[in-house]
Amino acid sequence: MKMNTIITKINSKHGLSLMEITLACIILVMALIPLMTNQSSSAKKVIETEKIQMSERILESIKEEMMTTKYSKFNELSKSQGLEKSTAAHPLTDAYYPMTNQEVLIAQQKFKDFEVIGTWSYAIDKDGQLNTQIMNVEVECSFIRDDKSKKSVNKNFLVIDLL
Numbered sequence: 001m002k003m004n005t006i007i008t009k010i011n012s013k014h015g016l017s018l019m020e021i022t023l024a025c026i027i028l029v030m031a032l033i034p035l036m037t038n039q040s041s042s043a044k045k046v047i048e049t050e051k052i053q054m055s056e057r058i059l060e061s062i063k064e065e066m067m068t069t070k071y072s073k074f075n076e077l078s079k080s081q082g083l084e085k086s087t088a089a090h091p092l093t094d095a096y097y098p099m100t101n102q103e104v105l106i107a108q109q110k111f112k113d114f115e116v117i118g119t120w121s122y123a124i125d126k127d128g129q130l131n132t133q134i135m136n137v138e139v140e141c142s143f144i145r146d147d148k149s150k151k152s153v154n155k156n157f158l159v160i161d162l163l
Contacts, residue, residue: 044146047146048145048146048151051111051114051143051151052151052153054107054111054114054141055114055141055142055143055153056141056153057103058100058103058104058107058116058141059139059141059153059154059155060155061097061100061103062097062100062116062118062139062155063137063139063155063157065097065099065100066096066097066137066157066159067157067159069096071133071159071160071161071162074096074135074159075132075161077095077096078090078122078132084132085130086121086122087121087122087124087130088121089119089120089121089138090119090120090121091117091118091119092117092118092119092120092137092138092139096120104116111143113143113144114141114142114143115141115142115143116139116140116141117139117140117142118137118138118139118140119137119138120135120136120137120138121135121136122134122135122136123135123136123158132161133160133161134158134159134160134161135158135159135160136156136158137156137157137158137159138154138155138156139154139155139156140152140153140154140155141153
């Protein structure tokens with residue numbers, strides 16, 4: 001009988017008290033906070049993944065462009081810069097990958113913190129002599145993560161003159 005009395009009392013109410021509404025709102029907010037935090041974290045991960053994929057695509061594009069360019073063009077560029085007898089690493093300018101540079105500019109429009117830098121140098125043969133038929137290229141794409149740390153994606157490859 002007690003159960004019927006409680007049910008009758010609950011059914012006889014005509015509305016909700018302010019306390020019940022406040023309690024329901026608190027429970028709802030407490031349930032939504034973790035969901036919203038999770039959504040925010042997922043969105044940040046999606047953006048970082050997109051930046052990493054873009055970096056890898058640009059690095060591969062630079063590699064492909066340099067591998068398909070006539071080696072004589074690189075020799076001409078190094079001579080014009082007075083680097084044909086230097087063993088040091090030199091900055092890799094966009095003159096070495098002019099077509100891919102357009103991709104880099106598009107990436108920089110979308111992500112302002114996106115940067116491509118690189119170096120190249122002629123190889124040294126086993127006798128310690130400069131080998132101007134082999135270029136060692138190192139390229140790095142970097143961007144700033146959400147936590148303000150720098151993320152870099154690197155690619156190293158050789159460009160060889162096949163004569």
